[in-house]
Amino acid sequence: MPNLFSDHIPLLRPWLGKAEIEAVERVIRSGWISQGQVVEEFEKKVANYVGAKYAVATNSCTSALHLSLRLMGVSSTDEVICPSFTCMATANAIHHTGAVPVFADIDEKTYNLDPKKIEGKITTNTKAILVVHQIGLPADIDGFKLIVNKYRLALIQDAATALGAIYKKTRLGGDGGPTCFSFHPRKIITTGEGGMIVTDDKRLAIEAKSLGSTGASISDLVRHKAKGKIIQQYFSFGYNYRMTDIQAAIGVVQMRKIDKILSERKIQAKIYDEAFTKNEKIVIPYVPKYATHCFSSYMIRIKNSKVSRDTLIRKMADLGISCRIGIQPLHFEPFYKNQKKYKNVSLQVTEMVANDSIFLPIFPSLTRSQQNHVITSLLKII
Ligand SMILES: Cc1ncc(COP(=O)(O)O)c(C=O)c1O
The missing domain is CATH 3.90.1150.10 (Aspartate Aminotransferase, domain 1)
Incomplete structure (x- = not known):
């Protein structure tokens, strides 16, 4: 394989080694390679780390954002306020719900959405604010909480780049959420591709797990462990946003680092x-x-x-x-x-x-x- 890093100093390089290789090997040898116990272990590790009650792993942060927006009630008649100074994926997740992104300006010093520039963007169609903690720096969450409480809006946090960043003594994701992380190679830890929602809302976590897995009422793991007849049901249309155990095995090792x-x-x-x-x-x-x-x-x-x-x-x-x-x-x-x-x-x-x-x-x-x-x-x- 050509070495893509040997002739220059790259912008980034994920920090992966023997431990990640061995963890992947163990998963492959186990025969259970997707949406199993290692995904659950990774979810628990991230939830504990940020101080959230629940975590739901996904195949990207884009899908984590899409599920969070949908479960916070965003749909095709709505507008969602977000920055323009962000990754296309932030706005894509809004489009996936059918809603319209409304761009607001950022603060000149933090490069994050400026709470002072939000109220002028609110209309009768506004349903939510999608705050991005850009480049690893927490946005002024309390400023946005005041606005969402005043106008009865939903708040979703895009912390794709900000795992481990702290806002007023609490790690991002530890304030109830929903907050979404990315595990793309350019992020703090990586699983190749991958994402996660963290939340203290049990309903949201259960529904996100189901919606991200075709909308099925039970997981593959539960079905596998069941003795005798067990049938999953579908109460909603879902997606395939599942993370594999191969990815999660890398994530578990990355969380140790x-x-x-x-x-x-x-x-x-x-x-x-x-x-x-x-x-x-x-x-x-x-x-x-x-x-x-x-x-x-x-x-x-x-x-x-x-x-x-x-x-x-x-x-x-x-x-x-x-x-x-x-x-x-x-x-x-x-x-x-x-x-x-x-x-x-x-x-x-x-x-x-x-x-x-x-x-x-x-x-x-x-x-x-x-x-x-x-x-x-x-x-x-x-
Ligand atoms: C702010 C932000 N949101 C969302 C995403 C999308 O993450 P993913 O590639 O895991 O879907 C990124 C990725 O670069 C990002 O920087």
Whole structure:
């Protein structure tokens, strides 16, 4: 297999090793490879870690968000407020319910939805707010809770990138939820692909499990263990959003490493912060007092530099360093731009940040000398 990491410093690299390989091997040898006991073990580990009562594993965060939105009552006549400064998957999950995403602007310092910019977007069709904890930094959840309580809306949290991040002493997902995580390779821990809903709502957890598994009233595992005749029933149409035990086995091992992963990311973020903080052309990430950032990505903004952001990325690539432009606003994507109702969407902060932001490599196996190369190269270029 070609080594895709040998000739440059990548933007990210998942931290996988022998323990993950052995765990996968054990599952394969067991003969039970999907939606079994290892998935349950992984769900319990994540629920305990974040402080939630229940967890439901899925095959992606997109499907976890879709199930959460549907189970919070979002349907085709509704609008859901969300950021444009996010992954397409956030808005896709809203579309899967038939509802319409309504984009609101972000805060200039945190890059998360700004609670002050929400009320102007609320209409009689608004059903929910889908808050994204972007790039690993918790959004101001209490600000959104005030709004959803005032207008009787649902609150769903997209913490795809933010497992382990803390909001006012509580890990994201530990406040009742529903909160959704991703286990894509770019996230804090990975299962290849995968996602999870955490919640304190037993009904939501039971229904999410069922809806994510064709809507069946009992799981494959329950049916397998049953002696004699047992028939599943379908009270609703569902999906195949199941996670495999092969993926969950990787997740269980990754959860054993999460503290190490988070602390290494924190160290690397601090090294970047210290290297860039005095440079007036670089804006480093802002972390409000209420939050602990988990640095699933490290994003800076480039200001007043003669070298444009895009030239900088190209020059870094010439030096063997992979960087990426920041998050691209969804309302600029052809899918939205070409729709009449999004034609006049203008989000000043989102557009400004998207224009000058750049992601730098950050991942547990990034060495200090590689990180030094990133820092010195970037400073030299700008
Ligand atoms: C904010 C956000 N939400 C949702 C997703 C979708 O996650 P997944 O790829 O697991 O469906 C991502 C993935 O990058 C994301 O960054």
